[in-house]
Amino acid sequence: MSTPTATAPTTTTTRPGLVLTVVCLCQLMVVLDITVVNVALPSIRDDLGFRPADLPWVVNAYTLTFGGLLLLGGRVADLFGQRTAAIAGLSVFGLTSLAGGLAGEPGQLIAARGLQGVAGALLLPVSLTVITTSFAEGPDRRRALGVWAAVMGVGGAAGVLLGGALTEWLDWRWVFFVNVPIAVVAVPLAMASIRNLHRGRPRLDIVGAVLVTGATTALVYAVVRTDRHAWDSAHTLGLLGLALVLGVLFLVVEARFAREPLVRLGLLRQRSLAVASVLVFFIALGQFGAFYLASMYLQNVLHYSPLQAGLAFVPFSLGTVVGTMVGMRLVAARGPWLPVLLGLGLTAVGIGWFGAIRPDGAFVTDMLGPSLLASVGLGTCLVANTSMGTTGVDPAEAGLASGMLNAARQIGGSIGLAVLVTVAGSVTRNHDGAPLVALNAGYARGFLVSGCLIAVATVICLVAAPRDARSAVRRT
Numbered sequence: 001m002s003t004p005t006a007t008a009p010t011t012t013t014t015r016p017g018l019v020l021t022v023v024c025l026c027q028l029m030v031v032l033d034i035t036v037v038n039v040a041l042p043s044i045r046d047d048l049g050f051r052p053a054d055l056p057w058v059v060n061a062y063t064l065t066f067g068g069l070l071l072l073g074g075r076v077a078d079l080f081g082q083r084t085a086a087i088a089g090l091s092v093f094g095l096t097s098l099a100g101g102l103a104g105e106p107g108q109l110i111a112a113r114g115l116q117g118v119a120g121a122l123l124l125p126v127s128l129t130v131i132t133t134s135f136a137e138g139p140d141r142r143r144a145l146g147v148w149a150a151v152m153g154v155g156g157a158a159g160v161l162l163g164g165a166l167t168e169w170l171d172w173r174w175v176f177f178v179n180v181p182i183a184v185v186a187v188p189l190a191m192a193s194i195r196n197l198h199r200g201r202p203r204l205d206i207v208g209a210v211l212v213t214g215a216t217t218a219l220v221y222a223v224v225r226t227d228r229h230a231w232d233s234a235h236t237l238g239l240l241g242l243a244l245v246l247g248v249l250f251l252v253v254e255a256r257f258a259r260e261p262l263v264r265l266g267l268l269r270q271r272s273l274a275v276a277s278v279l280v281f282f283i284a285l286g287q288f289g290a291f292y293l294a295s296m297y298l299q300n301v302l303h304y305s306p307l308q309a310g311l312a313f314v315p316f317s318l319g320t321v322v323g324t325m326v327g328m329r330l331v332a333a334r335g336p337w338l339p340v341l342l343g344l345g346l347t348a349v350g351i352g353w354f355g356a357i358r359p360d361g362a363f364v365t366d367m368l369g370p371s372l373l374a375s376v377g378l379g380t381c382l383v384a385n386t387s388m389g390t391t392g393v394d395p396a397e398a399g400l401a402s403g404m405l406n407a408a409r410q411i412g413g414s415i416g417l418a419v420l421v422t423v424a425g426s427v428t429r430n431h432d433g434a435p436l437v438a439l440n441a442g443y444a445r446g447f448l449v450s451g452c453l454i455a456v457a458t459v460i461c462l463v464a465a466p467r468d469a470r471s472a473v474r475r476t
Contacts, residue, residue: 018193019134020144024151025186026086026127029093029179030120031152033062035159035291036166036175039306043172050106060224061110065117067410068217072209074125074403082130083194087187089122094183101176112176128402130194132390139332142387146328149383154317160295161310168307208253208261215246219411226418272336275464276389277404279340281412282457283347283385286450287378288413289420290351293450294367297357297443301436312363316375323379330380336388337465343381344458350374352451359440416453420446 037058045055077085096115103109131148135141166174222239229235254261268274298309323343330339350373357366389405428442 015193016135016140016144018189019130020147022086022186022189022193023127023130023144023148025182025189026090026123027148027151028155029090029182029186030124030127031155032159032162033116033120033179036163036178037062038292038295039160039163039310040167040172040175043167044109047172048103048106048109054106054110056224057110058113061114062117062120063224063410063414064217064220065114066120067117067220067407067414068213069118069121070125070407070410071212071216071403073121073123074129074401074406075209076122077126077129077402081195082126082133083190085122085126086130086190086194089119089126090183090187090190091119092116093119093123094180094187097176097179097183101173101180124406125402128386128390128405132402134195137391141390142328142331145387145390146324146383149327149386150321150324150379152382154320158310158313158317160291160313161307164306164308164310168305207257208250211246211250211253215243215250216407216411218246219243220414223414223418226422231422270392271464272388272391273401273404275461276385277408279344279381279385279457279461280389280405281408282453282460283344283378283381284409284412285416285419286347286351286453286457287416289416290354290374290447290450292417293420293424293443293446294354294371297440298363298367301357301359301440301443302361302363312367313371315368316371319372319375320379323376323381324383325379326376327380327383331384331387336384336391337461339384340381340388341458341461341465343377343379343384344454344461346377347374347381348377348451348455348458350377350451351454352448354447355444355451357440357444357447359436416450420450423449 041055041058044050044058050058073085073089093116096112096119100109100112100116103112127148131141131144135144162178163175166172166178218239222236222243225239226236254264294313295309298304298312299306304312327339327343330342350370353370353373354367356370361367386405390401424442424446426442427445428438431438431441433441
């Protein structure tokens with residue numbers, strides 16, 4: 001098995017502010033897009049004449065290509081250079097966003113969304129890769145990761161607000177058009193600031209790329225189609241089985257046959273990266289679904305407008321920023337394990353607290369407290385977990401490590417959303433109360449399950465943490 005090719009050592013960039021600006025713009029485009037489109041779906045349906053069965057593909061087309069190609073996208077950044085990957089991703093994302101906003105029929109919009117997902121699969125890993133190869137380990141990288149994590153946390157919540165405002169004040173097409181000026185600004189900045197780390201002649205493991213892309217795509221497709229096929233149906237089980245077979249074949253090819261593996265399996269034995277990937281998977285299992293349930297509760301139970309629902313996420317965004325700042329300080333003072341543990345615990349309690357929502361509730365009494373607690377915890381653990389996962393990674397494999405972390409997050413989020421929607425829907429259907437009471441009961445159960453999933457991550461972290469980190473938690 002080949003080892004990573006040596007590259008220039010990672011040093012602090014001479015243009016840190018400019019590099020960080022580009023990285024955050026890449027991150028912002030992708031993270032916003034995950035939530036901003038959801039609010040506009042009813043308007044898209046009415047304007048373009050989507051059939052009810054086809055409307056979910058506005059989201060699914062993006063999710064499939066994005067989730068299926070993240071690992072490959074991270075490796076492309078390693079092989080062909082971060083600047084090349086960033087410029088390609090930004091350009092394609094901007095052009096496909098323009099195409100989506102100009103779409104005149106359902107098929108055109110779905111095609112544009114699928115290509116957007118391809119671009120996103122390049123952008124999200126490269127944004128983290130640039131940080132790990134441009135900022136030396138220590139205070140510089142911690143600050144950069146803190147800003148990056150804050151954009152990720154705030155962007156997810158802000159997408160709901162932006163989507164509601166654009167749809168209500170302008171038109172649904174602006175949820176796509178808004179990406180175009182960001183890309184126009186970011187492309188020349190990327191050309192001027194991001195370095196390409198060359199590894200000589202790039203060689204891509206085609207067989208491995210096909211197998212891992214097929215495995216992740218089959219897994220994500222199986223999950224997103226549980227809205228039509230039950231979890232125990234032949235359709236779902238068959239696709240999950242296909243994903244498992246392709247995944248096993250991928251590991252065999254990488255271990256025995258690939259001259260330059262897409263994934264050097266020895267990287268998986270790096271404890272901090274392996275644990276961080278597992279933790280971000282479980283965080284996303286609970287987080288993505290909780291965002292969706294909160295939006296549905298605000299609009300379907302409390303009868304908020306899309307814009308009002310977006311404004312209700314502002315405290316969550318502010319709490320995430322505070323949590324990120326706390327996490328950065330704790331990582332600098334105590335290392336990453338303690339803030340990950342503390343952040344996960346706060347997030348689990350906060351999201352579980354959402355389970356106390358009431359049909360006749362209000363934002364201040366039912367949403368504000370858990371929003372603040374969960375957001376501070378999430379910001380704290382995300383920045384610390386990302387720092388833990390990228391520490392000690394060879395610059396030649398920084399893109400791959402970034403792809404692993406982001407793929408774990410996206411796959412976990414897709415599975416978690418499908419599971420929590422299923423749980424909420426089942427409780428609502430089997431509830432004997434009035435429709436609004438039944439709907440509230442379903443959302444409340446979903447929040448409790450979400451909190452439990454993040455509590456599992458807390459236990460995993462506690463078990464995997466070194467002895468000195470566990471002692472620090474007991475003293476805290």
